[in-house]
Structures are given as C-alpha cells and as structure tokens.
Amino acid sequence: LTILGLESSCDDTAAAIVRQASGAPAQILSSVVLGQTALHSPFGGVVPEIAARAHAEKLDICVRQALTEAQMTLSDIDAIAVTAGPGLIGGVLSGVMCAKGIAAGTGKPLIGVNHLAGHALTPRLTDQTAYPYLMLLVSGGHCQFLIVRGPEDFTRLGGTIDDAPGEAFDKTARLLGLPQPGGPAVQAEALNGNPKRFAFPRPLLDRPGCDMSFSGLKTALLRTRDQVIAEKGGLTPQDRADMCAGFQAAVADVLAEKTRRALALYLFEHPATPTIAVAGGVAANTAIRAMLESVCAENSVTFTAPPLALCTDNAAMIAYAGLERFRAGGQDDMTLAARPRWPLDKTSPALLGSGK
Ligand code: ATP
Ligand code: FE
DSSP, X not given: OEEEEEEOSSSEEEEEEEEOOTTSOOEEEEEEEEEOHHHHGGGTSOOHHHHHHHHHHHXXXXXXXXXXHTTOOGGGOSEEEEEEESSOHHHHHHHHHHHHHHHHHHTOOEEEEEHHHHHHHHHHHHHOOOSSEEEEEESSSOEEEEEEEETTEEEEEEEBSSOOHHHHHHHHHHHTTXXXXXXXXXXXXXXXXXXXXXXXXXXXXXXXXXXXXXXXXXXXXXXXXXXXXXXXXXXXXXXXXXXXXXXXXXXXXXXXXXXHHHHHHHHHHOTTOOEEEEESGGGGOHHHHHHHHHHHHHTTOEEEOOOHHHHSSOSHHHHHHHHHHHHTTOOBOTTOOXXXXXXXXXXXXHHHHTOO
C-alpha cells in the first residue's frame, strides 16, 4: 500500500508518502514540512487566519514536492489520508478540501485521520512497536497518557487540565525575553542554571490520578521574575538561567511522577507488554527524556522515542495512521468533515479530549 498524507492542523503545512508491503516495515518515501514560524513570529503566536491562508497556498506545492521526492505521480498512490482534526479549523479545512480534490480528481479513496492518532502511532512507523503500548504525548498543544491498542482503539488515562507543557515552555521563554519556540531556548539556558535556587510548584502531585496542570507554573515564574526585578532592578543572565532550570525541573518532575502512575495503571492491564513511547515536540527535551528513561529503567520498561523530525508535526505520521486505518477497512467519502475538537478516546469527555 502506498499512501499520500496531508497535514495542516496547526502551523506546519506537510505532505508525505509512506509505503508498506504487508508484513514488512513501513517506509517513508518522502516527507515535506513547510513551517510558518516566520509568518507568525511578529504576533508572538500562531494567528489562525494567517495559518489557514498559508496552508491553502502551500498544500499543492507540498504535495508536488512529496511526489517528486518519492519519484512518483498520483497514479502510484493507493489512497489519500488527511488530518481531519483536531486543530485550527481553517487549516484543517484547507487540508480536507485539498485531499477531497485529489480524491475526486483521481478516483482514489479518502481517509480522514485524527492528528493525535498520527502522533500516537508514530512509534509503529519508526520502531515497529507492537500493540498495546503506553503513549505519553507531550507537545505544544497536547499532553496526555494513552493506552494504544489499535489504530482506532485508545484509552486516555489522564492529561493536562489546562496548558500543554510546550505552551508553558513557550510562555516562559516569552516572560524571560528568550526567542521562540521557547522549548529549545529554555533548555539551553537551563544548562547553566541551578534548578534549586527558586522553588517552583509541582502542581497536582498531591492528587491521585494522571491529570496534570502547567498553567500555575507559568504564573509562579512570572511572580518570581517580578520579585527578582523588584529587588535588583533587573535580571542577570544567571537569574534567567536559574529560573529556566527551576521551571524545567518542575515540568520534568511532574511528568516523571505522573508517568509512574500511568505506567502502574497500564501494567495492571497489560503486564506482558511493558513499553512506553513518547511523541510531541517536548519529548526533545533532554532533561525530560532522561527523567522518563530513568522511570522506565526503574520498572524494566522499554522506552521508545521517535526521531525529533517525526515527534513534531509532519505528514508521514498522518500517511501511516491512514495506512493502518485503510488496511483495517476504514475509509471516508466526500462528506468527511473538518473537526476542531476530536477526542481520541470515545469514552473521555469531549472537553478534555484534546488535552487542552
Ligand atoms: P501539537 O502537535 O500539539 O498540535 P505543536 O505543533 O505546537 O502542537 P510540536 O510541533 O509537537 O507541537 O512541538 C512544539 C513544541 O515543543 C513547542 O511548544 C516547543 O517549545 C516544544 N519544544 C521543542 N523542543 C523542546 C525542548 N528541547 N524542550 C522543551 N520543549 C520543546
Ligand atoms: Fe501535533
């Protein structure tokens, strides 16, 4: 099977071609990602209207480039997979319209894919991870623990009740005058910082379960920053580094402890397949990754993290999730709708489904 995937749910326009012969590992034949960072940076965040227009302009360029890199034409493709949500509705609509156009023009099947399923199935694309496994999805917009049992079979164990960690890293960087995206900038500062100098809270650790909260951390950072400025009239590079180190350690501690709890729940049901996989841009953080690796080592659990380019938004994961869905008999028609919210776990309240 050869699948063309499209992704346009946030600020990356992407197209990719993934092929899998039955019984063989999947291959990424091409994966094109056109980011929009420069378009949004003057506004300090993603502007949905600008994103939607840019997707509409760039999607066909992406598709053409993906076909060229894979040395293929549309006639070599078996089906078109597209992110149908959750995400910024204008962007998702651009992708769905483009995919419908290609499907109508070529007569090939159309497959709507949940963006979060794309992230959650990535370890199967990169490492042939077998079902079931425990997934920690930590990105700019999401944070949740999922038991992944099949291409459309997910159980959400918990997640953030407010901000996602990536969002908290980005806001922290903004508060300290560091560049965007904030994650890498805060991580670099933290290398020279003392994580113990400022005491940051570890929200919700005193409560049972796997839910998390990161918005209070950002408020604590703001208060600490203003206090230091009030006392000394400004921030020294060391102050900034210490705040970044303290903030990052707090996020890592919360994620580590909640991962321990999610793992206990997971192992209770699936003791024979002890695997944790991570996905999302925050999984690139070396301190957080080290923490997760040590939690896995403590429990003799296999740890899998896709390469960074496949942790962040891309279309190869959408093509692959579409491939699995198609192989299982899933398909859509021209009534496929773009959905701003689309919980993965059908039993979870829609309000918490996206992890926001
Ligand atoms: P989503 O995938 O949920 O729709 P997104 O596209 O913003 O949202 P990703 O592309 O997966 O998310 O990841 C981007 C986020 O990851 C940003 O918030 C960025 O700050 C964060 N990030 C990237 N590298 C690091 C790092 N080294 N440490 C911490 N955070 C990081
Ligand atoms: Fe994403």
